[in-house]
Amino acid sequence: MFTGIITDVGDLVSVDAHGEVKTLTIATDYEAAGIALGASIACAGVCLTVTSVGPGKARKTHFSADAAPETLAITTVAQWQPGRRINLERALKMGDELGGHVVSGHVDCKAMVVERDDLGETTRFVFEVPAELARFVAVKGSVTLDGASLTVNSVDGCRFSCLLIPHTLGVTTWGAIAPGDAVNFEADVMARYAARLAEFPRG
CATH class of the missing domain: 2.40.30.20 (Elongation Factor Tu (Ef-tu); domain 3)
Incomplete structure (x- = not known):
């Protein structure tokens, strides 16, 4: 983990x-x-x-x-x-600080970077994933992109955006990411289990 x-x-x-x-x-x-x-x-x-x-x-x-x-x-x-x-x-050790969210390292797909807007204090990236995985993406929820735990800022169909601060751009590979690039996408495991539970009727 x-x-x-x-x-x-x-x-x-x-x-x-x-x-x-x-x-x-x-x-x-x-x-x-x-x-x-x-x-x-x-x-x-x-x-x-x-x-x-x-x-x-x-x-x-x-x-x-x-x-x-x-x-x-x-x-x-x-x-x-x-x-x-x-x-x-x-890998996470027992007792380590959980600073991001629980990540398995099991990538679901490649997400495409469709937009990058450098806004000064933040940089806004827009990504696109297949419909079957987009259902796991929620506003204020977490996703993992190229190994980084990011918070979802907005969702529009199969597209979603995340805002990155200058520190993140400086200490990761994200500073060089541009539209047209593919990045590794892992859905939040909690969202995955919630969606699976919703498939079964209560009774």
């Missing part, structure tokens, strides 16, 4: 394809000693399992993780190339 609070921005060092799997090697400033083999790290919102870890060169640490066919089909990972910057978050 994660919270959607980005704690580092990694650099994608290499992408190695073998069969239907891609091995990603990412440079980070996380301490290598604190990353166990098999640990989960959210990479742009995608929960990946660490398969190797060691000292880095320009950054403190390099770690590798495999992206399976399902991940490559649903998320933006299939398009990643070396040099890409990636929002990172370590």
Whole structure:
């Protein structure tokens, strides 16, 4: 589990394809000693399992993780190339502060960025998701986009908007996001369960 609070921005060092799997090697400033083999790290919102870890060169640490066919089909990972910057978050520990909302790291789809308006104190992004997932998006509710926990500002059909403050733009990859980009979307797990319960009649 994660919270959607980005704690580092990694650099994608290499992408190695073998069969239907891609091995990603990412440079980070996380301490290598604190990353166990098999640990989960959210990479742009995608929960990946660490398969190797060691000292880095320009950054403190390099770690590798495999992206399976399902991940490559649903998320933006299939398009990643070396040099890409990636929002990172370590898995939540018992007793950690839940600063965002409960995030599983299981991406639902790619959301399209359709608008970006830089308003001075905030930046407004408008996203579009498929209708079957738009029903999980509510005003004042939470969504996870490229690993960041964001609050929904408005909803219009399959489109919704979020406002980002300068701090978020500065410490994540969001400063470079533009219309036409795709980002990883995860619906709020509470909204998902609420919608599922509503499908059953009371009796």
